[in-house]
Amino acid sequence: MKDIFKEYLQKYIPTTDEQFDQLSSELTIKHVKKNTILIEQDTIDDSTFFVCNGLIRAYTIDHQGKEHAIFFAPEHWWVNDKNSFYFCEPSLFYVETLEDTDLVQISRKFYDKAAILIPEFAPWQTKILHNSIRFMQKRINLLLAAQAETRYLDFIKMYPNLVHRIPQTMIASYLGITPESLSRVRKVLATKGI
């Protein structure tokens, strides 16, 4: 399983097998059943997960008990709660598996070691952060500007292969609408020929 992570790493930044071996002790393989909670809301956990296979969702629960999907993470995504991982404060959301998932648990130490060992590591992580910021800005703009149908169309365009792996209830909560509304949106789109 670590090999998947190694290959992924080597795809983006030059990493020798020796370098990887030195970092390897900071990595833990986990095979996790569907519907397992990896990070609890309001707890402190500084680990990051790399998804080898499977699917993860991050979500919050509001005071009414309603869930709101913050993001989904399929294969080759990094998952953490910045509040907890970076700032050592209570996490803002839950992180949970939606499928049986193989993942690599990465300690905070890994980042520090990797930054020293591999010169390209830190800049690459910076790029990932920038990417995530522009992604979120796009999403905020959609939530402000577009209505349900547009948001759903954007979702299936962005994640064409996830639409059928994620329950509609959760897609609805990602879009900020109820499952009923999503169902109606889908009905309208179906008459238009998707």
Place this chain on the structure above:
Amino acid sequence: MKDIFKEYLQKYIPTTDEQFDQLSSELTIKHVKKNTILIEQDTIDDSTFFVCNGLIRAYTIDHQGKEHAIFFAPEHWWVNDKNSFYFCEPSLFYVETLEDTDLVQISRKFYDKAAILIPEFAPWQTKILHNSIRFMQKRINLLLAAQAETRYLDFIKMYPNLVHRIPQTMIASYLGITPESLSRVRKVLATKGI
């Protein structure tokens, strides 16, 4: 004006006057009148602005011609469009002054030079990125979970000193509601005693 930026910098990371002088050539002082557009949507501009005094807003215009505030930036904020600044792609939004504003225009080169000259610079920037991500996640969660009144209350809590400097139309667009709705929300809150 560069002194304000220098003091700000030295407050967060140890920077000698000599180090700062070496970077100074990558900084340009600008005094900009109210309502001046600094970055156009859909153009490429890799500069970052540091606000010394004044106030800036970033916003998009949708296909209906409506404006949507992405964020506001008062004194001591950094402003850029990641798409343009980091990825050299067309910017996602406009950046405009809401008040007469003094700012430092920072070139992309500044970042590279500073990272070499000052060891703490890159980690500090990483921290700013992480902070901005958790801020945006909070905002997404609010847009998904909360209704107008809660979002407005959160806004005035977050930016107590900005509420009276930003026209309500723009606050409304930040919250994802119409100015009329904001007016209604404010009326209800007024009867409750703010």
Place this chain on the structure above:
DNA sequence: GCTGTGCATTGATGTATGATAAGTAATGAT
């Protein structure tokens, strides 16, 4: 095969917010 449980759909009804329009207050220019 049944039967239960969890999602998705559908319909009836309610509500927060949008759209439009018009009035008032504040701001800025001459």
Place this chain on the structure above:
DNA sequence: ATCATTACTTATCATACATCAATGCACAGC
């Protein structure tokens, strides 16, 4: 100071979406 422009409020009506409740459907366990 006056007038023009912009910003905010108020009112009415329209609508997208929520809520509540019922039904349908699929799959799991027995």
